Amino acid sequence: xxxxxxxxITEITSQPAVWAEVIESFYxxxxxxxxxxxxxxxxxxxxxxxxxTYYLSQAAAALFQGLxxxxxxxxxxSELLLFPEQKIAAPESTLLVAISRSGTTTExxxxxxxxxxxxxxxxxxxxxxxxxxxxQCGDLTLLAGAxxxxxxxxxxxxxSMLILAQALAAAVAGEDxxxxxxxxxxxxSLLENTAGLFETLGQRIDxxxxxxxxxxxxxxxxxxxxxxxxxxSLTDSEAFHFMEFRHGPMSMATKKALIVGLFSExxxxxxxxxxSEMMALGAHTVGLNAxxxxxxxxNVFFDNHAVPAWALPAxxxxxxxxxxxxxxxxxxLDPDNPRNLExxxxxxxxxxxxx
Numbered sequence: 001x002x003x004x005x006x007x008x009i010t011e012i013t014s015q016p017a018v019w020a021e022v023i024e025s026f027y028x029x030x031x032x033x034x035x036x037x038x039x040x041x042x043x044x045x046x047x048x049x050x051x052x053t054y055y056l057s058q059a060a061a062a063l064f065q066g067l068x069x070x071x072x073x074x075x076x077x078s079e080l081l082l083f084p085e086q087k088i089a090a091p092e093s094t095l096l097v098a099i100s101r102s103g104t105t106t107e108x109x110x111x112x113x114x115x116x117x118x119x120x121x122x123x124x125x126x127x128x129x130x131x132x133x134x135x136q137c138g139d140l141t142l143l144a145g146a147x148x149x150x151x152x153x154x155x156x157x158x159x160s161m162l163i164l165a166q167a168l169a170a171a172v173a174g175e176d177x178x179x180x181x182x183x184x185x186x187x188x189s190l191l192e193n194t195a196g197l198f199e200t201l202g203q204r205i206d207x208x209x210x211x212x213x214x215x216x217x218x219x220x221x222x223x224x225x226x227x228x229x230x231x232x233s234l235t236d237s238e239a240f241h242f243m244e245f246r247h248g249p250m251s252m253a254t255k256k257a258l259i260v261g262l263f264s265e266x267x268x269x270x271x272x273x274x275x276s277e278m279m280a281l282g283a284h285t286v287g288l289n290a291x292x293x294x295x296x297x298x299n300v301f302f303d304n305h306a307v308p309a310w311a312l313p314a315x316x317x318x319x320x321x322x323x324x325x326x327x328x329x330x331x332x333l334d335p336d337n338p339r340n341l342e343x344x345x346x347x348x349x350x351x352x353x354x355x
Contacts, residue, residue: 004334005325007150008232012321013191015156016184019314021146022160023180026167029142030177036140037172040122042095044071046088048080049099050107052154052224053161056099059220059313060165066217067173067310074220077111084114091120098125099165101149101157103132112137126161126168142168151336153231155321158224159314170310179311186303187315194300194319201298202233202326207258207284210237212320213245214262215271217313222262225320232335233327242271245278253283260323261296262316263289265309288316 026033045064047057057074065072073087077098080087088094096115100108103125112123112134125138128147135141144160163180170177201207210229214222219241226239240249242261253259261275272287275296279285286298289312302315328335 005329005336008153008155008325008335011149011151011155012318012325015159015318016188016191018144018146018156018160019163019187020184022144022163023167023183025145026142026164026171026180027177030167030171033140033142033168034171037095040095041093042070042122043090043093044073045095045097046080047072047074047097047099047165048077048108048111049074050077050105052158052227053099053101053105053108055220055223055227056158056162056165057097057220058223059162059217060097060099060169062217062220063166063310063313064169064172067169067175070172077105077107080111081107081114084118088115088118088120091115091118094120095122095124096120097165097168098123098134098138099127099161100125100132100134101128101154101161103127103129103134105134109134109137126164128157128161153228153335155228155318159317162314162317166311166314175308175310179306179308182307183311183314186307187318189303190300190315191318191322195322197298197300198319198322199326201258201286202323202328203330204258204284205327205330206256208236208256209252209258210235211245211249211252211257211259212237212239212262213242213259213271213274214239214264214316215241215243215267216264217310218262218264218316221313221316224317225260225262225324228317228321228324229327232324233331233333234339235324235327242274245274250278250281253278253281255282255284257283258286259283260286260320261288263287265289265304265312288319 061072061074125141147157147160212222222239229237
């Protein structure tokens with residue numbers, strides 16, 4: 001008899017080994033990827049996806065522009081499909097990066113088709129399935145083949161595809177991509193050291209609302225953590241940029257709220273001030289990548305030695321996936337099969353097609 005959540009917990013805890021395989025696979029293609037990018041007449045990059053992969057696109061765009069200086073943006077696939085003129089001004093000089101776990105999501109496939117019809121010549125793909133329609137239609141495809149999942153909610157597939165996006169940005173920017181090799185070991189230690197904390201927090205059903213704060217590279221990660229909490233545990237959760245939380249949402253900072261801060265390198269002092277203010281208002285607080293001296297209710301310190309800031313985003317998510325998993329189990333739910341959801345959103349392509 002299947003135990004509730006058995007696939008999800010296996011997929012979360014297997015991430016260190018999966019990451020190692022994905023990183024090695026990128027190393028083998030790094031020179032090819034960089035050479036291919038140098039042939040493109042791209043003045044800007046647009047990352048697209050749906051649901052989790054839209055949030056992945058947010059993180060990927062921030063990383064790409066931050067490292068390369070080349071303008072990069074993110075959009076839901078449906079926005080490119082329905083409002084193309086609002087998303088791309090010059091398709092002929094745009095690199096479209098389509099991200100999809102399955103490679104079969106209707107909106108993403110249709111968005112790629114629309115981009116091609118607009119005269120966009122360059123489509124790259126990040127996915128987990130090499131034989132999927134999306135993977136086959138890309139001019140270059142980066143694969144996280146070891147990250148296949150049986151659960152509906154994305155966990156190791158998201159983080160593995162994020163690592164590919166991190167590696168892509170770093171390689172194009174001329175950064176030392178071998179810095180990624182430290183991530184599997186760091187994640188193993190992080191999961192071991194925080195498993196008890198996030199299980200305990202997941203069992204706090206008295207916490208009615210959960211907020212995830214992240215800025216810069218971490219904003220897309222905060223959004224994905226919010227989505228995992230909604231999908232797995234049916235909990236009211238929201239994500240905000242740190243500074244934006246003061247502009248209205250802080251009215252929700254009460255003893256029934258848990259506020260999780262995903263701190264960024266370089267601007268941590270500003271972000272930590274926000275979390276401290278929320279704790280003073282009575283909210284429960286967790287700081288991720290906090291300094292060892294930080295005085296929050298719960299403090300998670302990352303070992304950042306020899307890991308550049310651009311490589312850190314993937315580390316934030318697995319502990320928060322555990323938080324969503326344990327909250328789901330505590331509520332008697334099955335995180336493997338969230339309510340009303342399927343692994344792939346498939347629509348009638350003919351009816352959905354535009355133009």
